[in-house]
Amino acid sequence: MLRLPHCARLLGGTLVGRIPLGMAPVVLLLAVRERGGSYTLGAALAGAFGIAVAVGQPLLGRLADRIGQTVPIVVGALLSAVAFVVIAVTGTGNMPVVLTAAVVAGVAAPPLEAALRALWTQVVPSPSHLRAAYSLDSGSQELVYVAGPLLATAVTAAAGSTAALLATGIIGLTGAAAVATSLPSRAWRPTVRSRGGVLGALGSAGLRLLLLALIAVGASLGALNVAALAAAERSGAAWLSGALPAALSIGALIGSALYAARPWQAGPGTQLVIAGAGFAASWWPLCLDAGPCISLALAVVPGVFFGPLLTSAYQCLDLLARPGMVTESFGWLVSAFGIGTALGTAAAGPWHGSWAVPSLAAAVALPLLQVVRRRLGRSASRRMS
Numbered sequence: 001m002l003r004l005p006h007c008a009r010l011l012g013g014t015l016v017g018r019i020p021l022g023m024a025p026v027v028l029l030l031a032v033r034e035r036g037g038s039y040t041l042g043a044a045l046a047g048a049f050g051i052a053v054a055v056g057q058p059l060l061g062r063l064a065d066r067i068g069q070t071v072p073i074v075v076g077a078l079l080s081a082v083a084f085v086v087i088a089v090t091g092t093g094n095m096p097v098v099l100t101a102a103v104v105a106g107v108a109a110p111p112l113e114a115a116l117r118a119l120w121t122q123v124v125p126s127p128s129h130l131r132a133a134y135s136l137d138s139g140s141q142e143l144v145y146v147a148g149p150l151l152a153t154a155v156t157a158a159a160g161s162t163a164a165l166l167a168t169g170i171i172g173l174t175g176a177a178a179v180a181t182s183l184p185s186r187a188w189r190p191t192v193r194s195r196g197g198v199l200g201a202l203g204s205a206g207l208r209l210l211l212l213a214l215i216a217v218g219a220s221l222g223a224l225n226v227a228a229l230a231a232a233e234r235s236g237a238a239w240l241s242g243a244l245p246a247a248l249s250i251g252a253l254i255g256s257a258l259y260a261a262r263p264w265q266a267g268p269g270t271q272l273v274i275a276g277a278g279f280a281a282s283w284w285p286l287c288l289d290a291g292p293c294i295s296l297a298l299a300v301v302p303g304v305f306f307g308p309l310l311t312s313a314y315q316c317l318d319l320l321a322r323p324g325m326v327t328e329s330f331g332w333l334v335s336a337f338g339i340g341t342a343l344g345t346a347a348a349g350p351w352h353g354s355w356a357v358p359s360l361a362a363a364v365a366l367p368l369l370q371v372v373r374r375r376l377g378r379s380a381s382r383r384m385s
Contacts (some may be wrong), residue, residue, distance in 0.1 A: 146278060252303040
């Protein structure tokens with residue numbers, strides 16, 4: 001895949017440009033604490049940024065579907081970078097300004113993830129290459145949420161939170177520039193749009209069902225962070241709170257590589273249900289609380305299924321998206337995971353980090369994925385007839 005023209009640049013630029021999504025929540029919390037603010041205030045700023053990202057991605061995706069990718073990516077990256085500069089300069093002394101800047105930084109975050117997935121069909125030569133591209137995409141995006149927090153912490157420790165905020169904006173601009181100046185992105189033009197009305201891409205009932213399923217999948221990942229912290233406290237192994245999410249990310253890389261390494265006879269809908277079933281079943285052994293080392297090994301398994309689940313979801317979304325609305329549709333996918341993660345984190349708190357919360361969330365997704373598969377089957381039958 002990476003030897004194909006433009007692929008390495010598009011994937012690398014997207015990953016670099018999305019690192020601020022992993023950095024910003026940590027940087028905002030560290031900046032507030034460095035200036036003597038409370039955890040509550042820092043979490044509020046980080047939460048406002050996350051909600052703003054979930055709102056902005058489909059909106060910027062819709063704009064890209066109307067006028068092309070260059071303006072949403074470039075202008076969005078510039079506005080987001082300027083917002084981080086405002087936060088760095090203002091500090092926490094003027095909270096209305098800082099809160100507004102955090103919201104602007106999130107809403108304007110360039111839709112690189114959605115734009116990349118709209119480009120894959122243009123730059124790869126065959127369906128097998130497209131599956132490999134989606135697998136590489138879904139596996140490598142885990143690096144954003146591993147590298148982002150680590151980089152935020154390292155820069156803050158070395159040079160302070162002001163430097164970390166400035167670095168967040170600069171990194172985002174660098175990645176966005178790499179994508180926006182590439183030939184495929186500059187040449188990409190929207191196709192003829194179907195009449196979606198106010199709902200836009202959400203006018204597709206199949207897409208709405210897929211997004212609901214992915215909200216449940218995202219909830220399991222959000223609950224994982226709380227469950228990992230609780231498991232670390234129960235076992236007296238503080239390192240486990242970070243190691244368990246990292247183990248799932250490693251599993252996703254492995255699963256994506258294995259999925260892309262062989263051809264699959266089943267259609268994307270069937271692959272989606274099989275991966276979803278494995279993902280749902282693989283959470284329950286963690287409920288045994290079998291000790292740090294065994295739990296760490298068990299946490300890899302949901303990740304192994306998550307990579308193929310996400311890749312087949314991309315393929316299904318390609319089939320379910322309304323004509324001329326593919327970028328907006330992928331933007332809604334990003335939002336669905338963001339909403340699900342927030343809901344899962346909130347739900348896991350009252351349950352004191354029980355492993356039952358991510359297990360149940362993943363189980364809720366499975367019947368929805370089965371409905372998506374049936375809808376895809378009916379759509380394929382209509383096209384053949």
